[in-house]
Amino acid sequence: xxxxxxxxxxxxxxxxxxxxxxxxxxxxxxxxxxxxxxxxxxxxxxxxxxxxxxxxxxxxxxxxxxxxxxxxxxxxxxxxxxxxxxxxxxxxxxxxxxxxxxxxxxxxxxxxxxxxxxxxxxxxxxxxxxxxxxxxxxxxxxxxxxxxxxxxxxxxxxxxxxxxxxxxxxxxxxxxxxxxxxxxxxxxxxxxxxxxxxxxxxxxxxxxxxxxxxxxxxxxxxxxxxxxxxxxxxxx
Amino acid sequence: xxxxxxxxxxxxxxxxxxxxxxxxxxxxxxxxxxxxxxxxxxxxxxxxxxxxxxxxxxxxxxxxxxxxxxxxxxxxxxxxxxxxxxxxxxxxxxxxxxxxxxxxxxxxxxxxxxxxxxxxxxxxxxxxxxxxxxxxxxxxxxxxxxxxxxxxxxxxxxxxxxxxxxxxxxxxxxxxxxxxxxxxxxxxxxxxxxxxxxxxxxxxxxxxxxxxxxxxxxxxxxxxxxxxxxxxxxxx
Amino acid sequence: xxxxxxxxxxxxxxxxxxxxxxxxxxxxxxxxxxxxxxxxxxxxxxxxxxxxxxxxxxxxxxxxxxxxxxxxxxxxxxxxxxxxxxxxxxxxxxxxxxxxxxxxxxxxxxxxxxxxxxxxxxxxxxxxxxxxxxxxxxxxxxxxxxxxxxxxxxxxxxxxxxxxxxxxxxxxxxxxxxxxxxxxxxxxxxxxxxxxxxxxxxxxxxxxxxxxxxxxxxxxxxxxxxxxxxxxxxxx
Numbered sequence: 001x002x003x004x005x006x007x008x009x010x011x012x013x014x015x016x017x018x019x020x021x022x023x024x025x026x027x028x029x030x031x032x033x034x035x036x037x038x039x040x041x042x043x044x045x046x047x048x049x050x051x052x053x054x055x056x057x058x059x060x061x062x063x064x065x066x067x068x069x070x071x072x073x074x075x076x077x078x079x080x081x082x083x084x085x086x087x088x089x090x091x092x093x094x095x096x097x098x099x100x101x102x103x104x105x106x107x108x109x110x111x112x113x114x115x116x117x118x119x120x121x122x123x124x125x126x127x128x129x130x131x132x133x134x135x136x137x138x139x140x141x142x143x144x145x146x147x148x149x150x151x152x153x154x155x156x157x158x159x160x161x162x163x164x165x166x167x168x169x170x171x172x173x174x175x176x177x178x179x180x181x182x183x184x185x186x187x188x189x190x191x192x193x194x195x196x197x198x199x200x201x202x203x204x205x206x207x208x209x210x211x212x213x214x215x216x217x218x219x220x221x222x223x224x225x226x227x228x229x230x231x232x233x234x235x236x
Numbered sequence: 237x238x239x240x241x242x243x244x245x246x247x248x249x250x251x252x253x254x255x256x257x258x259x260x261x262x263x264x265x266x267x268x269x270x271x272x273x274x275x276x277x278x279x280x281x282x283x284x285x286x287x288x289x290x291x292x293x294x295x296x297x298x299x300x301x302x303x304x305x306x307x308x309x310x311x312x313x314x315x316x317x318x319x320x321x322x323x324x325x326x327x328x329x330x331x332x333x334x335x336x337x338x339x340x341x342x343x344x345x346x347x348x349x350x351x352x353x354x355x356x357x358x359x360x361x362x363x364x365x366x367x368x369x370x371x372x373x374x375x376x377x378x379x380x381x382x383x384x385x386x387x388x389x390x391x392x393x394x395x396x397x398x399x400x401x402x403x404x405x406x407x408x409x410x411x412x413x414x415x416x417x418x419x420x421x422x423x424x425x426x427x428x429x430x431x432x433x434x435x436x437x438x439x440x441x442x443x444x445x446x447x448x449x450x451x452x453x454x455x456x457x458x459x460x461x462x463x464x465x466x467x468x469x470x471x472x
Numbered sequence: 473x474x475x476x477x478x479x480x481x482x483x484x485x486x487x488x489x490x491x492x493x494x495x496x497x498x499x500x501x502x503x504x505x506x507x508x509x510x511x512x513x514x515x516x517x518x519x520x521x522x523x524x525x526x527x528x529x530x531x532x533x534x535x536x537x538x539x540x541x542x543x544x545x546x547x548x549x550x551x552x553x554x555x556x557x558x559x560x561x562x563x564x565x566x567x568x569x570x571x572x573x574x575x576x577x578x579x580x581x582x583x584x585x586x587x588x589x590x591x592x593x594x595x596x597x598x599x600x601x602x603x604x605x606x607x608x609x610x611x612x613x614x615x616x617x618x619x620x621x622x623x624x625x626x627x628x629x630x631x632x633x634x635x636x637x638x639x640x641x642x643x644x645x646x647x648x649x650x651x652x653x654x655x656x657x658x659x660x661x662x663x664x665x666x667x668x669x670x671x672x673x674x675x676x677x678x679x680x681x682x683x684x685x686x687x688x689x690x691x692x693x694x695x696x697x698x699x700x701x702x703x704x705x706x707x708x
Contacts, residue, residue, distance in 0.1 A: 274654065
């Protein structure tokens with residue numbers, strides 16, 4: 001005789017959730033008024049939406065895999081100052097697609113990638129470190145960071161930014177990489193407490209630079225609190 | 237034989253406090269040097285000050301009622317990135333008045349309105365949603381959001397921004413409203429993790445759009461954590 | 473027969489840590505590629521790095537003592553929006569030096585100063601207040617705030633910004649000081665919830681203005697929560 005609790009059905013826009021307080025959504029046919037206000041590319045009436053409170057790098061790396069695997073384009077990447085009181089960014093990534101099934105597939109792929117792309121994110125109470133690597137950068141990394149297409153790409157983030165600066169210097173000295181960009185609290189970030197390096201180049205060199213930076217970063221951040229722990233499982 | 241504890245008397249500037257870690261203050265005669273640095277309108281030597289750590293929409297809606305009810309003008313609205321680790325804004329709102337009694341009255345009205353204007357703010361650990369409605373927008377909403385004066389006005393906020401995008405789309409599709417503006421992490425916000433819609437139009441249409449967005453927003457945010465709860469009592 | 477745990481040795485870049493989640497580091501010879509990306513002055517190949525999650529004023533005041541005491545220059549001051557969920561800034565300060573020993577000494581001096589410069593920082597759950605004083609401003613204060621060199625300088629910060637506005641007004645009315653600058657959430661800060669005043673002038677006047685602002689600030693912030701407490705020991 002227990003009454004059945006009626007749960008509200010999920011809207012058709014819902015795709016899924018993942019770590020980093022991330023949610024994946026689609027809109028099959030964006031209202032033209034909103035489409036214009038969002039300044040979306042007019043070719044795409046369907047969009048996929050990937051957004052999280054914690055992290056931008058993991059979501060952008062995941063989106064890069066998603067555009068490789070689907071018939072979509074990354075049309076917007078916006079970086080709130082977030083991480084729920086932490087030192088970094090949150091994220092809002094928009095995929096454009098001609099068909100909603102493609103947009104949904106891109107969001108699904110990206111959500112699935114997140115447990116991997118959070119693998120070289122190391123956190124303690126004082127800050128965080130992030131290292132990302134791909135053997136072949138695609139359009140999400142080009143759009144977000146100016147990564148040369150089809151080449152190995154690496155990303156280094158250190159917070160507080162002071163530690164990030166040493167990580168960046170260590171990486172560049174460790175291997176012959178091309179420095180694609182550098183960001184810091186006052187330039188290229190949304191006022192996060194991070195120093196960030198974007199690197200391209202030979203696959204082995206990029207990995208070597210990342211591994212050197214990771215070692216020094218973990219040791220330095222550990223001086224400010226507990227030993228920083230990977231949020232999932234390191235992949236680099 | 238217990239010694240009386242002498243409490244420091246409150247400065248004459250103090251008016252009161254309210255939810256959202258909000259404080260209301262007045263200055264009867266702003267020092268000319270500060271007046272100039274704050275770029276205040278030279279007509280007003282008295283100011284009322286309404287500022288909170290958590291929330292901008294509730295305080296701006298409250299200020300709109302205050303300017304309707306008093307002989308004051310909203311001369312500045314500034315939006316820090318705050319909410320004490322949350323995804324949104326704090327607020328700093330300055331009322332200008334010729335007489336300090338008017339400035340004080342405006343701050344009092346605004347403080348009293350806040351429990352209502354926090355009524356359609358829904359929060360869980362993953363984010364927040366905010367819906368605001370007025371049958372007749374006044375000068376605070378015009379200054380803050382470009383709301384057409386004297387017409388019904390609605391405001392939708394969704395955080396993380398991914399959810400906000402779907403709320404905005406849902407609202408516009410639900411009723412014939414005029415889209416006054418759209419804001420997102422990289423444009424029109426102080427890097428909050430929010431997507432925001434400003435709507436004007438027929439009173440019934442604006443309400444219908446808000447109610448549709450509220451339903452989808454609460455359902456989506458609930459997928460990321462607990463069911464979001466109103467901070468006070470819904471009024472829309 | 474217990475196995476010795478091998479601790480990783482600290483990198484040569486490490487100098488020390490201090491309150492405010494602050495770390496001090498040096499790089500003896502910044503990689504030329506990074507040097508260029510950071511837009512550092514080409515005269516300095518060695519840098520000292522002082523960065524914290526919590527606070528910018530205390531670190532900048534400490535850096536000002538460090539440049540007085542060493543053969544270094546402050547070449548960059550960047551202000552993330554941080555304080556770990558609080559209302560204010562974090563900091564990234566770079567000292568340039570021709571010799572790494574000078575850079576290291578500057579960082580050491582700054583780290584040692586921090587317990588003093590956090591002395592007139594008062595915090596409760598609702599916000600914070602900060603007061604800083606020096607009898608003689610040097611190059612860090614000139615670079616950060618436009619402080620006239622060699623004169624007494626004072627800094628007032630109030631958060632939430634509403635309280636800061638009243639503190640600034642109180643200070644200017646309390647003594648004949650020169651207003652060097654004013655900052656608020658939308659102007660001169662990284663979207664913090666602070667109002668900030670920079671003052672110069674006669675030593676006695678600057679102190680008198682600071683003490684008046686401190687009294688009103690502590691009383692006002694106490695209306696929003698517990699009585700704000702000094703983080704160490706007041707020095708003004």
